[in-house]
Amino acid sequence: MLQSFKLAIKSIWGNKMRSFLTMLGIIIGVAAVIILVSLVNGYMGSVVESFASMGVNQINVNVTNLSSRSLSVDQMYGFYEDNTDLFGGLSPNVTLNSTVKHGTDTMSSTSVAGRSEQYLDIKDYDLKLGRNISYADIASRQKVCVIGAYVAQELYGSSEKALDETIKIDGYAFKIVGVVEAQEEDGMEDGGTDDFIWLPYSVAVKMSRNANISNYTFTALDTTKANECKTAIENYLYGIFKDDDLYRVTAMSEMLDSLNDQIAMMSGMLGGIAGISLLVAGVGVMNIMLVSVTERTREIGIRKSLGADKGTIMRQFVIEAAVTSSLGGVVGILIGCVATTLVGTAVGISATPTPAAVIISFSVSVGIGLLFGYMPANRAANLNPIDALRSE
Structure with a gap:
């Protein structure tokens, strides 16, 4: 294994320009994934932060008061005082x-x-x-x-x-x-x-010349019990209005959870789009490795005639492809991290490289090296030693 790794490094160093061009697709792909995902997370993080500042423990209530069915402030305060184990505050709101x-x-x-x-x-x-x-x-x-x-x-x-x-x-x-x-x-x-x-x-x-208040803000004592608080309010209001179209109860924590789910989905989609470039880079790795096998046919024949088995030859070329992809992944990570900070600063977003994006993009780059390096390696391992020695 160590010998195969040394041979891979020697081959990459001996063809620096070709190796760099092979890595370029991996570098761009890895950097693109890190930059896009990190910037989106940074931007959406600021949105979530501003959203959270509105109060994740708040529950907003809007009611439609009718002449036959209406809710008074005293009734709402009575409900609040009966449920002080759930609620920490209440404010009627009149805009x-x-x-x-x-x-x-x-x-x-x-x-x-x-x-x-x-x-x-x-x-x-x-x-x-x-x-x-x-x-x-x-x-x-x-x-x-x-x-x-x-x-x-x-x-x-x-x-x-x-x-x-x-x-x-x-x-x-x-x-x-x-x-x-x-x-x-x-x-x-x-x-x-x-x-x-x-x-x-x-x-x-x-001043508003309106006898009834239609908007209230509650706070939940425990944010984890926001759903329980919301259900309690809804049950109380249904008992008064007998029609759930006449009121709306919105828990800010639920909206924040929904927003976080959308952010995760958007990050995944953008990461997937950027990851397409990694797939293209993998095809490039395979093509260059096929060319390398063709160029080194005679070398393969000599190694086989000296006793190298099929597994040894295959391991050499798979490791070479994996090392090429891994080096490209490392360079892509460095570029992606630096670019994320610079672009984030330029557009006024507090963006930092996302660990998940770094780990996933690097793992994919290594996986691509192994996957797309297998076909050229298999071809090299299956060469007939006599035919390989005759190759010019």
């Missing part, structure tokens, strides 16, 4: 299409919504200054609000200057009692994560 003003400055893209006192914890945000909306604010319909860092910066110049100031929402004056820490690391923007205002939901309901 408003409002105009926000301070003096002559106006903001039109700001998200204005009514929330409960638990919404800050549901979103896992931290206050920078002031206090959160309280249950007393909701009960007495106080015109107070908590604002995002972008609103504070744009209308008041800083969070410190915004605290305890007055802001007008649809002409109503609200006192700013709290400012939330900035969520955007790379700078805040209009309509972004930090561009929001939270009011007591009781005040928002009155």
Whole structure:
């Protein structure tokens, strides 16, 4: 075996240009698999991360209230209090299409919504200054609000200057009692994560002139029990509405699992497409090895006449093909890893070489060497020694 390996290295080194061209297909194939799969995983990883930041423990509920069948806030809170072993938080949500003003400055893209006192914890945000909306604010319909860092910066110049100031929402004056820490690391923007205002939901309901709230956000105490939480909500709502078309319950963890499945499928598809080049490279390896057998027919005849058996000859050529493919695979891995980092940086994606892509692509390259090297090796092993010695 060692002797066959030494002969393989000697043959590859003796025909450097031909060996390089043979390896080139393997190099390109392996590098392509690593680059494509790693970049896709890097991009989709950022999507999953931003998706997960919405809260994988959150369960969103939308109901359609009818005159004959409707759900009140008190009913939903009653259900929540009866199931505190499942749920960690609840917030009714009332979205408003409002105009926000301070003096002559106006903001039109700001998200204005009514929330409960638990919404800050549901979103896992931290206050920078002031206090959160309280249950007393909701009960007495106080015109107070908590604002995002972008609103504070744009209308008041800083969070410190915004605290305890007055802001007008649809002409109503609200006192700013709290400012939330900035969520955007790379700078805040209009309509972004930090561009929001939270009011007591009781005040928002009155401003919307709608008696019933149709949207709620729950949090599951245990993310692994999200399905159990979802089922409990669905069973409760069905008991009220008697029609599952009148409500929709969405667990964020389920959506995240579905997204991960799609990412895995997409990575596999792209890896398979890139892997086609490895198949083409395998054909190239076989062709070059057939040429090598033809060129070394006389050498094979001499070795056979000196006592080399069929297995020895076959092993020599199979090992040579495998070594060629393996060297190409190693070079392809190095190029793929470097290119992944460079391309990821260029397009602004945090992409790192995927271990699975590296291992699979290298294993396939070695397998291709063994598979496509078998036919030339078998041909060499079956040569008649006398005919081989007569070859010129």
